[in-house]
Amino acid sequence: MHYDVFNGDADGIIALLQLRLAQPKESVLVTGVKRDISLLKQVDIAQASAVTVLDISLEKNVEALQKLLDNDVDVLYVDHHRAGDIPKSTHLKTLINTDANTCTSLLINDYLQGQYVNWAIAAAFGDNMQASAKTLATKQGLTATEQAQLNELGVYINYNGYGASVDDLHFDPADLYQALLKYPDPFTLINEENSIFWQLKTAYLADMAKAQQSQVLSDNDIVKTIVLEDAAWSRRVSGVYGNELANQSPDKAHIVLTLNKAKSTEIIAKTNSAEGNIESSDKIAQSYTLSLRAPLNNKQGAGDICASFPTGGGRAAAAGVNELPEINVPDFIKAVESYYQP
Incomplete structure (x- = not known):
């Protein structure tokens, strides 16, 4: 049984789209929201004969990868994120390039010698x-x-991948991939009335209009920080809004904080000695999902900055932290300011 494991964003979906348009194959699809990157552990080793992995960090999946290799499962791994130490195995083939100006779909485009180059362009956008x-x-x-048009298409597919769970998304990434397989030429999709392109465009514009009204937490010559509320629309735009801000101010880093649902982290019990009553209260810790975009004119450091905080990681130009406690937000902003200080 073959498994295709891929990120649920534009790059992951379109990388697999190109590959399967060129090399059709029945496979089990493993994907999820953009930040769900520990996907390789979902592969059933007992059932897997071969696995293709696209656009998820090898560093974050190395244990699951090693188990597959130890069980003589052939793996093709294509990615542009931090890789860490790459296992040595005759069962592993890698196409990994962490350069800030490439992505998985561009690597697949080279691998396929440009067979579906228009899709690769959409993914890069x-x-x-x-x-x-x-x-x-x-x-x-x-x-x-x-x-x-390809810029819009890529942005809309990427926008669809952001959320705390698939319930936040307009389309499950696996379903979206399968729907796009019907379009070897992306311009056919774009020119089709009421296609997925137009459905996502309508939703994207509505969500981005809300984002424009969001709170600015900090802003200086080095970094701008935006705060989004705890809502499905906020989670959907958290990444693409950061990209838009980066394009508007290419010399500045951008942080987008999306409020997570409050979690009770501690129960405090107090005894009233006079009346013998016990009072309990929840101590609520507020946290954020964070997206960081390096300055477009200095596309480095984002992944390293985020990786220095728990639950953080990414690539040089764009990275994030899945759960940053509110108390650590000032420290994160200072870390960004320090890194990009002229």
């Missing part, structure tokens, strides 16, 4: 690889209008 996407689009002779 969706992953906010603006310069790389435009360079490839220009090489293909695409007009400014066509480039703008």
Whole structure:
């Protein structure tokens, strides 16, 4: 049984889309929301004959990967995130490049020698690889209008991947991938009335209009910090809004904080000695899901900064922290300011 394991964002979905358009294969799909990256452990080792892994950090999945290799399962691993120590095995083939100006779909495009290059361009735009996407689009002779359309498509597919769970999303990433398989040419999708492209565009514009009204926590020449409320729309735009802000101010880093649901972390019991009553209260700890975008003109450091905080990680240009306690927010902002200080 073959497994296809892929990130639920534009890069992961479109990387697999290109690969399976070129090399059709029946497979078990393993994916999830964009931040759900510990996906490889979901593969049933007893059932797996081979596994393709796309756009999830090897560093975050190395234990599950090693178990597959130890059981003689062949693995193709293609990614652009932090890799850590790569296991040595005759069963493992890797296409890993952590350069800040590439993404998994661009690596797959090279692997397939440009068979579905327009999809690769859309993915690069969706992953906010603006310069790389435009360079490839220009090489293909695409007009400014066509480039703008692929930019939109990539952004909308990427937007669909953000959420605390699949319930936050408009489309389950596995379902979205399967629907897109019907379109070898992305322009067919774009030009089709009421297609997924138009459905996602309508939803995206509505959510982004709300984001424009959000609180600015801090703003200086180095970094701007935005706070979004605890709501499904906030979780959906947390990444793409950071990309938009980065494109607007390419010399500045951007932090987008999305309030997590409050969690009771401690029960405090107090005894009233006079009346013999016990009073209990919840001590609530507030935390945020955080997205960090490095300055577009200095695409480095985001992954290292986030990895220095628990539950954090990512790549050089874009990274995040899944659960940052409110008390640590000032420390995070200071870390970003210190890193990008001229």
